[in-house]
Amino acid sequence: GLRIDCGAWEGVQVVSDGFSPEFGQAMGAVVDVVTKSGGDAFRGEVGALVRDRNLRAERQDQLSVASLPETSIEQYYGNLGGPILEETLWFFLSENLLSTTDRTMDQTVGWLEIPAGELRTTTNNAFGKVTFTPKENHTLSLSGSQDRSLQQSGGIGVPATYAATTYDNEIFRLNYAGILGPNGFV
Secondary structure (H helix, E strand, O other): OOOOOHHHEEEEEEEOOOOOHHHOOOOOOEEEEEEOOOOOOOEEEEEEEEEOHHHOOOOOOOOOOOOOOEEEEEEEEEEEEEEEEOOOEEEEEEEEEEEEEEEEOOEEEOOEEEOOEEEEEEEEEEEEEEEEEEEOOEEEEEEEEEEEEEEEEEEOOOHHHOOOOOOEEEEEEEEEEEEEEOOEEO
16 A cells, blocks of 8 residues: 555545446455646645544553554645646645554563563655646646655564564556547547
């Protein structure tokens, strides 16, 4: 999956039944997210979402073998879109920095003692899109995204099982949409 800040979404469609041929032989559900394009006016936003574990109600006791970690999430994002050439060429950029911290307490599962732990991860996602409309009813879009892990420290569970997860994923996509005539479109 690719994480793109929800401020970069133009629309979302969830299809859970009756897939059209464009989704192939999909099983279960398909989530189709359409990303924003720039427009003839400059628009943007910056923001932060902070979901700190201390802002939540205290957890109730559970009948599980081990407890779930308490999670804090910090997300900082910014989006900007606008014209390069009015009514013809537009851009849209999105930047998303996400930091997650999971904390666990000392636990005992049968004879196994699991020490308290803290896992911190930081990731970054950048998304860009250029949309070109050379003439009415014909649109060409080029988009790209880079999703990368920036930092990971610590861990939860038994220290011997700690593993670092690093990645640097890039995706590029070229789309063309056009109305060729009264009975044809691509």
